Amino acid sequence: MTAVEPHVPETALPETDAVASGTTATAVSSRHARVPWRFLANRAAFYLFTLWAAITINFFLPRMMKGDAVTQYLARNRNVSPEAADALRALLGLDTDKTLIQQYIDYWALLLRGDLGVSLLHGLRPVTEVISQALPWTIGLVGFATIVSFAIGTIGGAIVGWRRGSRLDVFVPITTFLSTIPYFWLGLLAIALFSVNLRWFPIGKAYGVGIRPEWTFEFIGQVIHHGALPALTIVIASLGGWMLGMRNMMLTVLDEDYIMVAQAKGMPNRRVLWRYAARNAVLPQIQSFALSIGFIVGGTIVMEMVFSYPGVGKLLLDATNAKDYALMQGVFLVITLSVLIANLLADLAYAFLDPRTRQTEA
Numbered sequence: 001m002t003a004v005e006p007h008v009p010e011t012a013l014p015e016t017d018a019v020a021s022g023t024t025a026t027a028v029s030s031r032h033a034r035v036p037w038r039f040l041a042n043r044a045a046f047y048l049f050t051l052w053a054a055i056t057i058n059f060f061l062p063r064m065m066k067g068d069a070v071t072q073y074l075a076r077n078r079n080v081s082p083e084a085a086d087a088l089r090a091l092l093g094l095d096t097d098k099t100l101i102q103q104y105i106d107y108w109a110l111l112l113r114g115d116l117g118v119s120l121l122h123g124l125r126p127v128t129e130v131i132s133q134a135l136p137w138t139i140g141l142v143g144f145a146t147i148v149s150f151a152i153g154t155i156g157g158a159i160v161g162w163r164r165g166s167r168l169d170v171f172v173p174i175t176t177f178l179s180t181i182p183y184f185w186l187g188l189l190a191i192a193l194f195s196v197n198l199r200w201f202p203i204g205k206a207y208g209v210g211i212r213p214e215w216t217f218e219f220i221g222q223v224i225h226h227g228a229l230p231a232l233t234i235v236i237a238s239l240g241g242w243m244l245g246m247r248n249m250m251l252t253v254l255d256e257d258y259i260m261v262a263q264a265k266g267m268p269n270r271r272v273l274w275r276y277a278a279r280n281a282v283l284p285q286i287q288s289f290a291l292s293i294g295f296i297v298g299g300t301i302v303m304e305m306v307f308s309y310p311g312v313g314k315l316l317l318d319a320t321n322a323k324d325y326a327l328m329q330g331v332f333l334v335i336t337l338s339v340l341i342a343n344l345l346a347d348l349a350y351a352f353l354d355p356r357t358r359q360t361e362a
Contacts, residue, residue, distance in 0.1 A: 117326030145234035153242025161250025179240030204308035290346030
């Protein structure tokens with residue numbers, strides 16, 4: 001008699017789809033994804049150490065510069081008495097009676113209380129108040145332009161890479177050429193063409209003369225009108241890098257085996273493009289985008305100078321020229337925090353999109 005093989009239920013041998021489960025043909029676990037606590041703990045410890053190092057450098061580096069804010073102030077105002085000058089130094093944390101280590105400890109004590117000191121450049125106003133007034137302008141303009149350029153460049157680069165060898169390839173050298181033009185020259189050309197000749201946009205500033213900053217349609221319209229041209233120049237200047245990077249990664253990903261398997265299974269090209277190819281090609285872009293988001297707070301100093309736009313970048317430049325330690329440290333601290341937070345979020349997003357990252361580090 002012929003031996004009868006036992007019947008095995010279909011549920012006992014689940015089919016493993018390498019394409020649907022990732023980029024490898026390893027076994028797929030149907031268990032719920034665990035929270036990568038070890039991965040998160042390692043990242044948190046790394047960023048806390050980086051924050052301490054950045055704050056320490058932020059404290060000592062300005063004090064290694066020649067001169068200080070009080071010296072600069074006394075050069076402009078010669079009628080200040082020596083007693084008033086000593087009081088200013090004590091107020092700004094530059095008391096010569098204390099050592100650098102004592103000043104460093106006092107700086108941490110104030111920092112933990114949320115006190116960033118006062119700015120001599122802005123009439124002894126609190127640094128937090130000065131930064132909070134410039135921060136929305138920079139985030140609103142540079143942040144919006146960065147997100148738009150990243151989205152257009154990444155989506156455009158994915159499409160150009162998918163249709164390699166087509167006429168769409170012409171967009172890569174054009175955008176790359178525009179990104180090589182010095183920004184100040186690009187901004188001046190935009191002002192000459194669109195502001196002076198065509199009179200489509202204002203030459204500079206964030207809003208018109210005589211307009212009060214308030215939540216009205218007139219003020220919002222003025223802000224959009226004045227910010228359109230600098231935002232457009234930022235998008236044009238940064239679009240080439242995003243598109244070229246995404247296009248090159250797409251060319252690498254399209255040669256992977258799982259893309260061939262997906263196409264052999266008869267999946268629609270749109271699903272293969274966005275579900276598998278673009279999803280893996282965009283991973284290196286995330287780190288670059290996180291750095292760009294973090295440096296949004298720092299603003300674009302050249303842009304703010306060319307368009308006379310109020311923002312953190314110009315604030316930092318003025319503080320550096322005046323050697324306003326408190327304001328410099330406050331701006332650097334805000335930039336450092338924004339970069340670290342953006343990188344931490346990028347690491348979490350990277351681990352979410354590519355589980356191999358958290359599995360390796362955990």
